Amino acid sequence: MIRTLTLLALSSLATAAPALAQEPPKEAAKVSAPEAFESPIKNAKGDTIGKLTIRDGANNLVLRVAIQPGGLPPGWHGMHFHAVGDCSDAKFMNSKAHVNHDQSKHGLLNPDGPDEGDLANIFANQDGSANAEVSSETALTGEGGLKDGDGSALIIHANEDDHTTQPIGGAGDRIACGVIK
């Protein structure tokens, strides 16, 4: 029975393959390298605890966050793009609310979301170091992009984001910030 199913699956793959092969390759004309951006991430004292790197492709941007040992409390932390590229105050309130141009609800798992600032959580190890790579459909440049007039900020929160509740998924205080400008 299983074998029959496998064979069926294989034969449907076989018939699907030529159709796929005939499709013109997507983005064939786009040969330029993704736009890149790099910025330090600072804690409330203004110390650099790591860095963010953004690569922006045609349809998605990829954000990589690298936090050095001692940088964050161990465990999960919410991570968002906030609307203003200002990390100058200790509580990072100058970075304002999440990037959100169309009044979407907060939360990657919210049926009325997500807003443009919503990102997956980052996990900090026992030593406070962390590494994460997440994607976002929010653009780096152009209309509605992160590098708009007042820039944007990557904010890391004290607690994890439950991706559902308003306004920030219960993520709590803002404990780290990186300017995107």
Ligand SMILES: [Cu+2]
């Ligand atoms: Cu946030």
Ligand SMILES: [Zn+2]
């Ligand atoms: Zn949000």
